[in-house]
Amino acid sequence: MQTIHRNPNVMWREEADALARVQEALDRGDEVEETGTSVLFSGGVMLSLNFLGTEIWKLCDGRTMDGIVAELLPQFDVEEAVLREDVQAFLDELAAKGFITYAE
Amino acid sequence: MQNEIVLEAPLTINWAINNSCNFACRHCYSRTDTHEEIPRDVLLACLEKVAKAGVFSVNFGGGEPLLHSGLLEIARHASGLGLRVSMNSNGWLIDRETARALRDAGFTKVGISIDSHISEIHDQFRGVAGSHGRAVAALGHLAEAGITTSISTVICRINHTAIDDLVIFAREQRAGQLNFHNFKCSGLGLSHKDELDLTPGEWQEFYRRALAAKEREKGLDISLDDPIIALLGARDAGSLVKGSVCGKLSLNIKANGDMTPCGFIPIVIGNIVRDDLKQVWRDSPVLEKMRNKKATGKCSGCSKYEDCLGGCSARALALTGDLNSPDPHCWA
Numbered sequence: 008m009q010t011i012h013r014n015p016n017v018m019w020r021e022e023a024d025a026l027a028r029v030q031e032a033l034d035r036g037d038e039v040e041e042t043g044t045s046v047l048f049s050g051g052v053m054l055s056l057n058f059l060g061t062e063i064w065k066l067c068d069g070r071t072m073d074g075i076v077a078e079l080l081p082q083f084d085v086e087e088a089v090l091r092e093d094v095q096a097f098l099d100e101l102a103a104k105g106f107i108t109y110a111e
Numbered sequence: 112m113q114n115e116i117v118l119e120a121p122l123t124i125n126w127a128i129n130n131s132c133n134f135a136c137r138h139c140y141s142r143t144d145t146h147e148e149i150p151r152d153v154l155l156a157c158l159e160k161v162a163k164a165g166v167f168s169v170n171f172g173g174g175e176p177l178l179h180s181g182l183l184e185i186a187r188h189a190s191g192l193g194l195r196v197s198m199n200s201n202g203w204l205i206d207r208e209t210a211r212a213l214r215d216a217g218f219t220k221v222g223i224s225i226d227s228h229i230s231e232i233h234d235q236f237r238g239v240a241g242s243h244g245r246a247v248a249a250l251g252h253l254a255e256a257g258i259t260t261s262i263s264t265v266i267c268r269i270n271h272t273a274i275d276d277l278v279i280f281a282r283e284q285r286a287g288q289l290n291f292h293n294f295k296c297s298g299l300g301l302s303h304k305d306e307l308d309l310t311p312g313e314w315q316e317f318y319r320r321a322l323a324a325k326e327r328e329k330g331l332d333i334s335l336d337d338p339i340i341a342l343l344g345a346r347d348a349g350s351l352v353k354g355s356v357c358g359k360l361s362l363n364i365k366a367n368g369d370m371t372p373c374g375f376i377p378i379v380i381g382n383i384v385r386d387d388l389k390q391v392w393r394d395s396p397v398l399e400k401m402r403n404k405k406a407t408g409k410c411s412g413c414s415k416y417e418d419c420l421g422g423c424s425a426r427a428l429a430l431t432g433d434l435n436s437p438d439p440h441c442w443a
Contacts, residue, residue, distance in 0.1 A: 018122075018167035018195060020165040020167070022119045023119065024119055025116065042116075043116030043117075044116075046116055048122055053122070053360075
């Protein structure tokens with residue numbers, strides 16, 4: 008079974024103020040897709056991730072794809088197939104940049 | 112899932128932990144600074160503030176940081192707090208034993224200043240005979256200790272046409288990165304501006320050739336930290352924001368704890384000993400001005416302004432008195 012791992016050389020942090028604003032917006036039912044809540048930095052490349060991206064990133068701790076989707080599904084109002092597709096696309100992008108690795 | 116973000120703290124801090132130096136460089140920005148230094152215990156506490164704010168990395172400089180008797184302890188403390196630790200040095204004091212000690216203290220990367228592939232030119236510029244040889248030896252010792260090395264070259268009149276030679280030299284020294292730093296008119300750099308700085312046309316020619324070398328050379332990371340290269344339709348891979356990174360991604364701390372937007376902008380916006388880093392980062396009117404520059408003079412109407420944002424604010428300030436002025440190196 009393929010597991011997913013954050014590259015330990017990536018430096019990252021969540022931005023507390025942005026996260027608080029997003030959580031307030033979520034409570035109001037507002038869109039938060041465009042707001043960054045974390046920043047990742049490695050090898051001269053900086054990424055800013057929104058709330059969902061950050062939650063996925065935090066789950067790249069050796070879990071499988073199924074494990075990540077199972078963890079996220081109760082948190083987001085979305086069909087499992089759609090979520091799975093979005094997560095896979097995002098992980099592939101992170102892998103291409105060297106921010107995560109897949110392991111068997 | 113990637114977005115714009117307002118950072119709540121710098122990603123990296125350039126920290127001049129001392130102003131003592133064993134060299135007499137013609138372009139030194141800190142020689143005229145105070146020699147007042149933060150007491151070691153206070154400095155260690157300040158590092159904890161920095162780590163707590165979420166800063167990723169600290170790059171120690173000076174002065175010559177190896178002349179600070181507490182460097183290893185300070186680096187070890189920073190590293191233990193989870194900060195990525197690096198340093199810029201002239202290399203004079205780095206022998207095999209020191210390189211190993213630096214590695215053990217947590218240094219992952221050390222940049223060595225070398226301004227010419229020709230030893231006599233470097234020695235004359237740095238003011239110390241034999242400095243080129245010691246710098247080259249330092250690169251070897253650091254690599255042997257497993258520390259990533261880079262060569263930092265301040266581009267000015269002594270070396271601006273020697274790009275290819277500098278690239279060959281960097282490859283011979285097995286440096287992973289060659290940093291071409293643009294000359295700043297700060298400190299002694301301002302006093303020696305007429306002797307060392309290039310004309311806008313010469314900067315344009317330098318960057319044309321440096322960008323060609325960067326494109327051509329594989330396996331050697333050539334870094335150009337000058338926002339003005341946007342005029343040539345290029346952005347350095349390391350440039351993560353438009354315009355200068357100073358005050359947007361990075362902050363400078365001086366030996367006495369004063370915080371400035373960068374090492375070349377002598378405007379104090381706070382002090383790390385007494386002030387809250389995140390609050391200064393968020394509320395400083397100087398940083399706000401640097402993050403929201405307005406096109407003035409010839410920048411108005413320039414099609415490249417959106418990417419260049421007026422170039423280097425430090426140079427603009429030094430030569431015009433206003434951070435917002437067009438970069439005096441601009442050839443447009």
